[in-house]
Amino acid sequence: MIIVEDNDIYPAEVFDEQRQITLDELSRLCGVQTSLILELVEEGVLEPVDMQSGHWSFTGTSIRRVQVAVRLQRDLELNTPGIALALDLLEELEDLRRHMGRL
Amino acid sequence: MEYKDYYKMLGVDRDASEDEIKRAYRKLARKYHPDVSKEPDAEDRFKEVQEAYEVLHDPEKRKAYDSFGNDWQAGQDFRPPPDWEQQGPEQHFSDADFDLGGFSDFFESLFGHGRGRGRRSTHFRASGQDQYARLRISLEDAYRGATRSITLTVPEADAQGGVRQKQRELKVRIPAGVQAGQSIRLKGQGSGGIGGAEAGDLLLEIEYEPHPLFEVRKGDIYLDLPVTPWEAALGGKVTVPTLGGNVNLNIPANSQAGKQLRLKGRGLPGKPPGDQIVRLKIVTPPADTESRRKLYEQMREQMPMNPRADLGV
Numbered sequence: 001m002i003i004v005e006d007n008d009i010y011p012a013e014v015f016d017e018q019r020q021i022t023l024d025e026l027s028r029l030c031g032v033q034t035s036l037i038l039e040l041v042e043e044g045v046l047e048p049v050d051m052q053s054g055h056w057s058f059t060g061t062s063i064r065r066v067q068v069a070v071r072l073q074r075d076l077e078l079n080t081p082g083i084a085l086a087l088d089l090l091e092e093l094e095d096l097r098r099h100m101g102r103l
Numbered sequence: 104m105e106y107k108d109y110y111k112m113l114g115v116d117r118d119a120s121e122d123e124i125k126r127a128y129r130k131l132a133r134k135y136h137p138d139v140s141k142e143p144d145a146e147d148r149f150k151e152v153q154e155a156y157e158v159l160h161d162p163e164k165r166k167a168y169d170s171f172g173n174d175w176q177a178g179q180d181f182r183p184p185p186d187w188e189q190q191g192p193e194q195h196f197s198d199a200d201f202d203l204g205g206f207s208d209f210f211e212s213l214f215g216h217g218r219g220r221g222r223r224s225t226h227f228r229a230s231g232q233d234q235y236a237r238l239r240i241s242l243e244d245a246y247r248g249a250t251r252s253i254t255l256t257v258p259e260a261d262a263q264g265g266v267r268q269k270q271r272e273l274k275v276r277i278p279a280g281v282q283a284g285q286s287i288r289l290k291g292q293g294s295g296g297i298g299g300a301e302a303g304d305l306l307l308e309i310e311y312e313p314h315p316l317f318e319v320r321k322g323d324i325y326l327d328l329p330v331t332p333w334e335a336a337l338g339g340k341v342t343v344p345t346l347g348g349n350v351n352l353n354i355p356a357n358s359q360a361g362k363q364l365r366l367k368g369r370g371l372p373g374k375p376p377g378d379q380i381v382r383l384k385i386v387t388p389p390a391d392t393e394s395r396r397k398l399y400e401q402m403r404e405q406m407p408m409n410p411r412a413d414l415g416v
Contacts, residue, residue: 006273009250012287012307014278018374029288029306031235063286064308067235068138075136075153076129090139097141098318 015060020049023056030066040069043084104208106181109155109168117173121160128156137237146237154206157214164214181209234293238307240277242314242324246346246371248279255305275307280372282322283311316344322377324370329386330354335362345369345379352381360385 015021015029027034040046041056046065048056065087072078072086110117113127134140135149142148158164171181238253255271275289286308293303311319318325328343338356342349345366352364362383370377390396 004269004271006271009274009276010289010292011276012278012281012289014281015286015288016282016373029286029304060286061284063306064284067286067306067308071138072136075132075149086139098320 015063017059017061019060020057021060021062023048023058026058026062026066029063030070032066032070036069037066039080040066040083043080045069045080045084045087104181104212106171106177106179107151107154107207107209108177109158111177112151112155113159115159117169119159121162124156124159128152128160132156150206154210157206158210167213234303234305236305236307237310238275238277238287239310239312240281241312242317242319242346244277245281245309245311246279248281249277250274251277253307280322280376281309282371282373283309283319285309317346319371322371322373324377324379326379326381327384328352328381329384330358332385332387335359335383335385343379343381346371354383358383 021029023034023037027037030037037046041048046058046062048058050057068087069080069083072083078086110119113119113124113131115123115127119127131152132149135142135145135152137146137149140149158168234255236253236255238251240249240251244251252272252274255273256269273289273292275287277287281287286306289305289307291302292305316326324346326343326345328341330341334341334354335358336356338354338358340351340353343352343366347369350366350369352366354364360383364381364383366379366381368376369379388395390399
């Protein structure tokens with residue numbers, strides 16, 4: 001194995017709730033087809049910020065949701081409704097864990 | 104290198120059928136999937152399970168693996184037989200795994216680079232692949248910002264047109280205030296493009312390490328603050344830890360357990376910065392001496408109350 005060390009320090013660009021990205025950007029950043037993103041929107045997994053115009057935009061945190069969806073699809077062979085269910089339950093679980101942690 | 108007992112990793116017998124192997128894999132994959140499991144070693148376990156399945160579900164690889172015999176113990180120093188040849192499937196760029204860190208040396212040296220599973224969807228673009236990885240950081244690093252070193256395993260084309268694995272270490276500046284669930288992008292730090300084309304981006308998904316004191320929700324930090332009954336009843340100044348250091352907090356008189364007090368702007372930095380929310384938790388001194396017992400008895404006589412009035416009892 002070749003190991004290459006790089007001593008530059010790279011700046012990182014943050015994708016947060018405030019950051020808006022277009023449908024095309026989201027699909028490019030996540031390396032998925034726009035059709036998958038449309039399916040995820042249909043299933044309620046993703047919510048476009050602005051649904052009125054023909055140009056949907058999403059928040060930066062949608063990237064992670066798409067990534068999780070892609071991994072669940074790839075690793076566990078879930079379909080879109082399965083992904084939606086898993087994500088909802090995971091979020092609920094996260095809330096419960098947080099709550100438990102405080103008890 | 105260390106011998107890997109793939110059968111043991113999946114918890115199946117050496118004569119397990121293909122179906123049994125698949126069932127065992129699916130079950131463990133669900134259990135240890137890093138997006139689902141909260142076990143601290145989930146990611147490593149998941150990778151192990153994937154590696155084991157990668158070999159055992161492929162009849163050719165399984166046969167090759169079985170040919171080493173049954174006498175090896177996991178962790179034992181292993182050297183492949185001298186006539187060993189890599190018989191992995193044909194190598195495809197698009198099948199390479201772009202996760203942080205690859206399979207074990209054991210796997211790599213026996214089965215080489217062609218590790219992609221056929222059903223794994225690929226999104227290959229000639230302009231270099233964007234890469235994704237998780238980055239686990241401490242809450243302190245998120246608060247202050249930090250420089251972290253990350254190691255990427257990336258496939259690289261060699262002069263003969265084959266593919267080899269390369270490890271790249273790079274340092275990334277983590278911006279202060281970055282939150283779990285957000286992603287950060289390092290432009291042009293994904294894997295390189297082919298024929299001099301532009302490299303892809305590196306996307307890192309932020310995760311927090313669990314913190315012994317603080318809980319996080321969005322940019323707000325939650326802390327349970329133990330107080331004495333007299334601090335809660337009489338009020339007064341107490342010292343409270345925050346990510347930015349200790350601060351003084353004024354507890355109003357007659358505070359009850361569970362009361363939430365907000366330290367404005369003491370959460371994660373941002374626009375606007377988050378708050379720290381302090382929840383009071385009343386702890387009582389034990390009645391373990393005669394004089395303490397007397398004091399409690401005195402309270403009972405002089406301050407009768409029914410704390411369960413709301414419960415209708």
